Amino acid sequence: MQYEGNINKMRAEQANPVKYFLPIGENEIEMNQLIGKKIKMNFAGQINCIKCGKKTKTSFHQGFCFNCLQTAPEASESVIRPELSKSQFGIARDLEWAKKHDLADHIVYLAVSSEIKVGVTRFSQIPTRWIDQGASFAIKLATTPNRHIAGVIEVFLKNYFTDKTNWRTMLKNEVAENVNLQEEKQKVIHLLPTELRKYINPDSNTTIIEYPVQQFPQKVKSVGFDKIPTIEGVLKGIKGQYLIFENDDVLNMRKHNGYFLQFLY
Ligand SMILES: [Zn+2]
Known part of the structure; x- marks a missing residue:
C-alpha cells in the first residue's frame, strides 16, 4: 500500500x-x-x-509557519504555560478560540510515564493527552473552570513533582514501580492551599494505559x-x-x- x-x-x-x-x-x-x-x-x-x-521551510512549535507561530491562538504562550492564560479577563489572541479552549473545564492530573509528573489539559482531552505522553497510569487531581486556575495549581505542585516527561525512559518502558497514585492524590489534597482545595476532583480511579x-x-x-x-x-x-x-x-x-x-x- x-x-x-x-x-x-x-x-x-x-x-x-x-x-x-x-x-x-x-x-x-x-x-x-x-x-x-x-x-x-x-x-x-x-x-x-x-x-x-502555506509552505514553510521550518516547522515551529510542532507544525506552524513563523507567522502563525506569532499569531495563531494554538501557539499562544498559555498553551505551554497555562498559568499565563488571561482569557478570564477577556485577553487572548482570539477570544472566540479562547472561549472554547481556555475558558472550558480543565483537569490537573498526575501521570506516570517514567516518574510521577503533574500536568494540565482541557477536560475533553482526557485520555488523549495521557496517551500522547506515553503515560502508563494517570489520576485526575482537580477540575477547574478555566485554564488559568489549572495552571496556578500546576505551578504550586511543581514544588513537589516534575512537569516534564523523560521520553527516553518512557520509551524504554522504565516506569516507576510502587507508585500509588491514590495515595499521592491524598498527599496533594493536604498540600494544596485552602482556596485551591475546592477544585479537587472526586474521581479517584487510576486509569491504566497499555500500548x-x-x-x-x-x-x-x-x-x-x-x-x-x-x-x-x-x-x-x-x-x-x-x-x-x-x-x-x-x-x-x-x-x-x-x-x-x-x-x-
Ligand atoms: Zn501558517
Missing part, C-alpha cells in the same frame, strides 16, 4: 492496547496492524503549516526527517507519539506535523 500527504499527530483511541491512526492527506492509516511489519516513509522536503497551509509494543528499545536512538529523508524498518511498537523500530530507532511523529510524506507498507 502507498499513501501520500501531509501528516498530523497520530489519533489515539483508548483500548487495550491503545489503537493508533496516522492522518495522512485525506486518509488515515491504521497503525496497529503494521506492528511486526516493514514500513517506509519518504520526505522530499515539503512542509505545510498546520494552521494556514501496542512488541519490543521496547534497549538504547533509544532518535531519528527525524530533517536529517534522514527516508526512514524505514520493522515497526516494533507505538508509545506516546513515537514509532519504535526493530533497530531501536524511535521517531516522534508529532514533531513532524505538517510534513508531506510518502508512506509505504
